[in-house]
Amino acid sequence: MRLVIDGIEFGYSSVPVLKDITLDANGPQLLSIIGPNGVGKSTLIHCINRILSPTKGTVMIDGDMVNDISLKDLAKKVGYVPYSANDTFPLSVVDTVLMGRHPHATYKSLDKDLDIVYDTLRLLDIENLAMRNFNELSAGQHQKVMLARGLVQQPEILLLDEPTSNLDIKHQMEVTRILRDLSQEKDILVIMISHDLNIAAKYSDTMIMLFDGLIYAIGKPSEVITKENIKAVYDVDSEVIDSHGRPHLIMLDEEFDSRDTALPADTYAVKEKR
Amino acid sequence: MSDVEFESGKEEYKSSITKKVMFLLICLAVLILTTVVSCSVGTGYEFTKTLEVIWDHIIGRTYEPRSPDWWADYYIFNNVMPGVIMALIAGAGLALAGTVMQSMMENPLADAYTTGISSGACLGAVVAIIMGFSYSTVISGAGIVINAFIGSLIPAIIVILMVRYIGNSPSTIILVGTALTFFFNSLVTLVMITASAESLQDAYIWQVGSVTNASWSDMPLMLVMTIASAILVQISSSKLNIMALGEKSAKSLGLDVVQFRMLCIILTSVLIASIISFTGIIGFIGLVAPHMTRYLVGGDNKFVVPGSMIMGSTVLVVADLVSRSLMSFGNIPIGVVMSFIGAPVFLYLIVRRKSQKDVF
Amino acid sequence: MAGKQDYYRTIHKKWLFILVCSLLMLVALVFSLSIGMYNLDFVECYRILIDHLTGNITDIYADDIVVNTRLPIGVFAIIVGAVLALGGAVMQSMLRNPLADPYTMGVSSGALLGASIAIVLGNGVMPFFNDSWIRIIMAFGFSLIPVAVILIFSFKRSVTATKIILIGIAMMYIFSAVVQLLMITASEETLAEIYSWRVGTLALTTWETIPIPLGISLVCGAVLMYHHRRINVMMAGSKSAHSMGVDPEKTILVEITLVSLMTAAVVCFTGTIGFVGLVGPHIARLFIGSESKHLLPASAVIGGLFLLLANCIARVSGEYGLPVGVISAIIGCPLFIFILVKMRRKSAWN
Numbered sequence: 001m002r003l004v005i006d007g008i009e010f011g012y013s014s015v016p017v018l019k020d021i022t023l024d025a026n027g028p029q030l031l032s033i034i035g036p037n038g039v040g041k042s043t044l045i046h047c048i049n050r051i052l053s054p055t056k057g058t059v060m061i062d063g064d065m066v067n068d069i070s071l072k073d074l075a076k077k078v079g080y081v082p083y084s085a086n087d088t089f090p091l092s093v094v095d096t097v098l099m100g101r102h103p104h105a106t107y108k109s110l111d112k113d114l115d116i117v118y119d120t121l122r123l124l125d126i127e128n129l130a131m132r133n134f135n136e137l138s139a140g141q142h143q144k145v146m147l148a149r150g151l152v153q154q155p156e157i158l159l160l161d162e163p164t165s166n167l168d169i170k171h172q173m174e175v176t177r178i179l180r181d182l183s184q185e186k187d188i189l190v191i192m193i194s195h196d197l198n199i200a201a202k203y204s205d206t207m208i209m210l211f212d213g214l215i216y217a218i219g220k221p222s223e224v225i226t227k228e229n230i231k232a233v234y235d236v237d238s239e240v241i242d243s244h245g246r247p248h249l250i251m252l253d254e255e256f257d258s259r260d261t262a263l264p265a266d267t268y269a270v271k272e273k274r
Numbered sequence: 275m276s277d278v279e280f281e282s283g284k285e286e287y288k289s290s291i292t293k294k295v296m297f298l299l300i301c302l303a304v305l306i307l308t309t310v311v312s313c314s315v316g317t318g319y320e321f322t323k324t325l326e327v328i329w330d331h332i333i334g335r336t337y338e339p340r341s342p343d344w345w346a347d348y349y350i351f352n353n354v355m356p357g358v359i360m361a362l363i364a365g366a367g368l369a370l371a372g373t374v375m376q377s378m379m380e381n382p383l384a385d386a387y388t389t390g391i392s393s394g395a396c397l398g399a400v401v402a403i404i405m406g407f408s409y410s411t412v413i414s415g416a417g418i419v420i421n422a423f424i425g426s427l428i429p430a431i432i433v434i435l436m437v438r439y440i441g442n443s444p445s446t447i448i449l450v451g452t453a454l455t456f457f458f459n460s461l462v463t464l465v466m467i468t469a470s471a472e473s474l475q476d477a478y479i480w481q482v483g484s485v486t487n488a489s490w491s492d493m494p495l496m497l498v499m500t501i502a503s504a505i506l507v508q509i510s511s512s513k514l515n516i517m518a519l520g521e522k523s524a525k526s527l528g529l530d531v532v533q534f535r536m537l538c539i540i541l542t543s544v545l546i547a548s549i550i551s552f553t554g555i556i557g558f559i560g561l562v563a564p565h566m567t568r569y570l571v572g573g574d575n576k577f578v579v580p581g582s583m584i585m586g587s588t589v590l591v592v593a594d595l596v597s598r599s600l601m602s603f604g605n606i607p608i609g610v611v612m613s614f615i616g617a618p619v620f621l622y623l624i625v626r627r628k629s630q631k632d633v634f
Numbered sequence: 635m636a637g638k639q640d641y642y643r644t645i646h647k648k649w650l651f652i653l654v655c656s657l658l659m660l661v662a663l664v665f666s667l668s669i670g671m672y673n674l675d676f677v678e679c680y681r682i683l684i685d686h687l688t689g690n691i692t693d694i695y696a697d698d699i700v701v702n703t704r705l706p707i708g709v710f711a712i713i714v715g716a717v718l719a720l721g722g723a724v725m726q727s728m729l730r731n732p733l734a735d736p737y738t739m740g741v742s743s744g745a746l747l748g749a750s751i752a753i754v755l756g757n758g759v760m761p762f763f764n765d766s767w768i769r770i771i772m773a774f775g776f777s778l779i780p781v782a783v784i785l786i787f788s789f790k791r792s793v794t795a796t797k798i799i800l801i802g803i804a805m806m807y808i809f810s811a812v813v814q815l816l817m818i819t820a821s822e823e824t825l826a827e828i829y830s831w832r833v834g835t836l837a838l839t840t841w842e843t844i845p846i847p848l849g850i851s852l853v854c855g856a857v858l859m860y861h862h863r864r865i866n867v868m869m870a871g872s873k874s875a876h877s878m879g880v881d882p883e884k885t886i887l888v889e890i891t892l893v894s895l896m897t898a899a900v901v902c903f904t905g906t907i908g909f910v911g912l913v914g915p916h917i918a919r920l921f922i923g924s925e926s927k928h929l930l931p932a933s934a935v936i937g938g939l940f941l942l943l944a945n946c947i948a949r950v951s952g953e954y955g956l957p958v959g960v961i962s963a964i965i966g967c968p969l970f971i972f973i974l975v976k977m978r979r980k981s982a983w984n
Binding site for chain 2: 800807815825826957959967
Binding site: 088159 | 730731732864866867870873876878879880919924
């Protein structure tokens with residue numbers, strides 16, 4: 001699958017958000033998009049699956065312009081996992097994930113659709129939750145169900161908007177690793193927005209750093225996560241070390257780090273009670 | 275921040291306060307002017323003549339009975355003024371209640387009728403008008419008022435009791451209030467559908483808010499409640515500000531949210547009950563006046579409270595003016611006028627809010 | 635596969651429920667024939683029906699009451715109840731709002747305005763001309779104005795889902811204000827007539843008034859149920875629905891047009907009967923869950939059953955019977971409160 005974005009621009013009324021984004025992404029991989037708040041990461045993703053229409057430029061998937069494909073056909077190629085799920089009415093996990101089969105489903109495809117749904121649930125290790133009510137699940141389980149819903153669309157490109165933001169560290173790693181493994185196993189271009197630079201750097205194949213409506217840096221994690229880039233884009237001092245071939249970011253706060261922040265010995269009010 | 279910046283920051287703040295106070299005073303002047311204009315509309319007396327008559331009356335001048343001046347004085351003060359003054363007080367009271375509810379519910383689209391008070395009042399009034407049951411032996415204006423008053427407090431009491439058992443959050447209150455509104459409305463329908471055409475019309479006319487049957491004896495209760503509430507609310511205006519920040523923030527700033535909310539509900543319920551028992555259900559003021567005020571003086575309740583009272587009075591006095599100038603087309607009560615004015619304004623508010631936050 | 639069997643089992647349970655309710659509905663229909671001022675036995679009604687069908691009419695008087703008066707009312711109660719509840723289920727799922735009902739897009743205030751104008755003109759301008767068909771046509775026409783405005787708007791420029799709802803609310807307020815004006819300036823009798831129209835009644839149903847609303851409802855209802863999957867996907871929210879291949883704006887436009895058309899077709903005959911469209915889907919949801927494929931037919935069946943029973947109660951209440959709209963409101967309210975309370979515990983809706 002090949003995603004080609006050529007010179008897209010987007011703005012809300014007169015405020016420009018994306019100024020000139022051009023990129024060519026090929027083949028199965030995990031691609032993370034990082035950048036400061038409000039820089040347009042979600043906007044970029046929404047331009048790919050046509051939720052938003054760029055004011056200039058084109059988005060092409062496998063040589064077809066995104067605007068020329070019907071919405072249903074687009075849904076067969078591009079899956080989307082939103083930031084949070086907010087379901088008003090109680091629905092079981094299976095029913096929730098089944099929704100994702102809509103682009104492919106016909107009136108007699110229920111059996112095949114169910115097979116695919118259960119396979120995906122097993123893959124993500126949540127098969128035991130199948131008949132449970134979606135609203136009763138924990139945040140980590142929510143996220144996996146949303147991911148399942150995106151996967152059953154059998155997309156070539158999967159877009160995720162901060163899939164690990166409200167997960168604990170174990171689940172953050174678990175979900176991101178699954179995304180990376182899936183991208184290879186199922187031949188998917190996985191594009192993920194992330195705020196956690198280290199997790200993204202650890203598992204991604206490529207990283208894109210957005211800043212001021214443009215692509216500031218793009219390439220392998222070790223090329224993108226550098227002291228200079230972090231300072232320029234986030235205005236944060238840092239040190240980057242190597243962890244098993246991947247960059248790991250250590251944040252520095254010069255003023256605080258040089259202080260002596262120890263409290264007087266007798267003020268430790270939290271003690272173990274005997 | 276350097277000292278110079280600090281001082282000029284303080285100066286800016288002080289001058290903005292002065293600006294706001296000046297603005298409120300101007301609004302107050304407009305209100306008084308509008309009131310006098312309103313008195314002259316539909317009476318056939320010119321503005322200057324009306325002004326003269328009112329001023330003379332206030333300074334206590336009396337006339338020879340049945341002289342033209344005496345008639346003017348009598349007419350203005352017994353027929354026209356009660357309605358105008360009632361509109362003034364009702365507008366202030368309803369706007370005040372609306373301001374409190376919006377801050378307390380942390381929801382800018384809440385209004386004072388959210389708890390079902392209006393439906394309870396309707397039920398009380400309708401029962402009195404159609405079935406002749408009343409808590410007083412006098413089935414007349416007073417009987418209806420008393421019924422409406424007691425009726426309006428029933429939903430309020432239910433809300434307060436339910437909140438104790440189910441939970442205190444604004445969404446619970448809105449939920450219970452909505453359900454109660456439906457319920458009491460259906461009871462009202464039941465009573466009205468079994469009524470004769472004549473009493474049905476009386477009941478319907480009562481429901482659609484009007485001030486045409488006002489008399490000076492109706493004023494004391496409304497006026498006392500409104501002024502007392504206004505003073506209480508103005509004193510607590512800073513607490514209201516904190517409430518609007520959200521429950522967690524309010525608690526962490528030391529406010530007993532549960533108790534305060536309860537007090538607010540009780541206060542607004544009694545205030546509104548004392549108004550709508552006389553006027554019927556006048557809508558939109560409690561919703562729209564606070565918003566208009568906030569647009570002009572900002573969100574600090576210290577200014578919004580008196581501001582929305584003035585704004586509410588002005589709007590309702592104008593509505594009464596419109597209602598009376600349309601007298602030649604038929605009796606169009608103030609409630610209907612407010613529907614026509616209030617609806618577009620309310621819609622504008624929703625549009626502005628929804629476009630700020632894409633709720634869908 | 636083990637998991638799949640669980641799912642199939644639940645589906646079978648759901649269809650069973652719908653079947654049982656349908657049977658209950660038929661039984662209730664025959665039961666409703668026995669209720670009224672002229673009391674008949676349940677078995678007797680059954681016998682009268684059979685007699686009528688075989689052409690062997692014994693008691694002309696009873697036959698007339700059962701077949702010509704009560705049967706059409708019962709049948710129409712089922713139709714109206716089904717239409718309102720089905721419409722309510724679609725609106726609630728699509729707009730993701732448990733307080734939505736088929737009247738949400740201004741259908742009720744439009745119908746009321748049309749009927750009010752007809753009543754006022756009929757009584758004021760032409761006091762002898764009290765043709766109820768004019769009232770029906772006016773109510774039908776006016777109830778579709780909000781939808782028409784929305785559709786026209788959407789052809790000229792693209793509308794978001796939010797804008798669509800706002801236009802509906804706007805039209806509702808405008809129409810309500812005008813109706814209020816009409817009612818306040820009307821004479822006593824006119825006001826009483828308008829008021830009782832608004833409450834909603836089935837008492838005026840005859841066999842002639844059934845075919846048109848039945849036809850429109852069957853067509854619209856069938857299309858809506860055919861669309862169950864896209865309505866279901868709408869429950870995930872605008873963005874998610876879009877990414878699963880469902881155009882939110884287009885879907886909302888199409889479905890509310892269908893719901894409004896269907897609702898207008900029945901409401902112009904009966905008046906705006908409340909609560910069925912609101913509470914029916916919620917009751918169905920308690921038993922069936924929110925999955926649209928089963929929720930839609932279940933809501934229809936439960937709506938029909940609800941209104942049928944409400945009509946029975948209405949017929950025996952009060953001196954001459956009460957309009958069914960009052961009963962549906964009085965039963966519907968506590969039910970609604972009960973369901974809301976239960977829902978708050980079950981779902982994350984806060």
